[in-house]
Amino acid sequence: MSAAEWEQYKISDKFAELTTVKHIVHLPVARRIIEDGKIKSGLVFDKSRLKKSRTSVTWLSANDWSPGSLYGTVEFQFSWEKLVKNKRIYWVEAMPNYHPAAFRFLLTFDEMTSELVTKYDPEKDNGPLRKIDGQWRWHPDYCSEFMVADDFLISETVGIDFVHHHQKYCRTKSWGCIEQTTNPSPQMTSGRLLAYLLAHGVKDLDKHLTPDAGGRNRILDMASAWLWIVLDNIKFVGPLKSDGECDSLIRGALALFGVDRIDDGKKLLALVTGSAEAHAALARLVRSHFNTPSWDFGL
Ligand SMILES: [Zn+2]
Known part of the structure; x- marks a missing residue:
């Protein structure tokens, strides 16, 4: 864990404006979220440094996936500007073996004392997430993964959309994902x-x-x-x-x-x-x- 790690993924000439982030789930999970009225944050089970922590997070991403999503078919959309307000930003890790490589940030209300993460200043630090003249930017060649230590109310969604599931892989079900095998439109x-x-x-x-x-x-x-x-x-x-x-x-x-x-x-x-x-x-x-x-x- 060093400052240099995020610089490998820094924004150069190519960037995209960061306005909307998405949480994609399978249809049965979407129904449960609607019934609960919110997306409940959960412990990190993914291969990640934070797996060792007891931090509960909701995963969001800015990416759109033309080959289909690894996470499901129902997309809940949130405003990045609103989400990032009053939160601290930490660099978690890069996942260089993903295709494309992923970068991960953690957003929390509280100060993190854990040595697993590094404080990140988007106005100064030169990584794949920047805030320049009040405008948020990210590097669209990579997979953006934002782990937010918060629940997300359905009433706070700024949009909903529906996407194809990836036809070969599912990140949340190791086998037998119906949406992966039946490919619903x-x-x-x-x-x-x-x-x-x-x-x-x-x-x-x-x-x-x-x-x-x-x-x-x-x-x-x-x-x-x-x-x-x-x-x-x-x-x-x-x-x-x-x-x-x-x-x-x-x-x-x-x-x-x-x-x-x-x-x-x-x-x-x-x-x-x-x-x-x-x-x-x-x-x-x-x-x-x-x-x-x-x-x-x-x-
Ligand atoms: Zn699936």
Whole structure:
């Protein structure tokens, strides 16, 4: 551990502005986070100097991964400016064997006395994280890993998005990661999460999904289009057609979709008399959830 370690990763001419950092998880973990109302920090289990400490952290990164994420498919986004406020910054380590190499910083409210980390001043120290004239920068050729000794409330998210899982590797499940092997599209993951939010009446992420004045929202359009297609593939055989009956059934089916029981949800919805009634019930639920009476599918 020396000052020279971070200088190998220093920003030269190439840098990216650091505004948003992301916490990516698998869909079941995303549901748990939403239920808890926050991302709970946890002890470090990864290969790291901090594994020996009792520090609880939340992992965030500024990177986008074109081959897919190693951590899952649901991305919670936070403001770096807000996150870094009133926190101390420490250099933890570099992981030169990762592809690309990773650099790790620890952010804490309290002074760290541990010899495992080194105090880092982004205005003076010449590493992959800098603050120059009030603007935050990072080195985008490396994997940025920020370990923050704090919980993150869902209400503090500045955005949510959906990504592909990496097709070869999963960093959190050593084997049998369903998202790695089945490679769900961002549309499918967003649709399943929307089903969960609608069925349970969860409002905490509404600010990222609510339609604009023109009735559109990128995430809501993508997620509701997936649900529309699922409904379109049901063979409707049932007798139920009143609005009240269809509204109850759609809520039940979405609750099943929301816990990955797609086929069971489809069987339940098949009790509706036809596709038009089912789609209309879904539209009514979206309108009522977001309080947007004129909303319709953006297909
Ligand atoms: Zn995985």
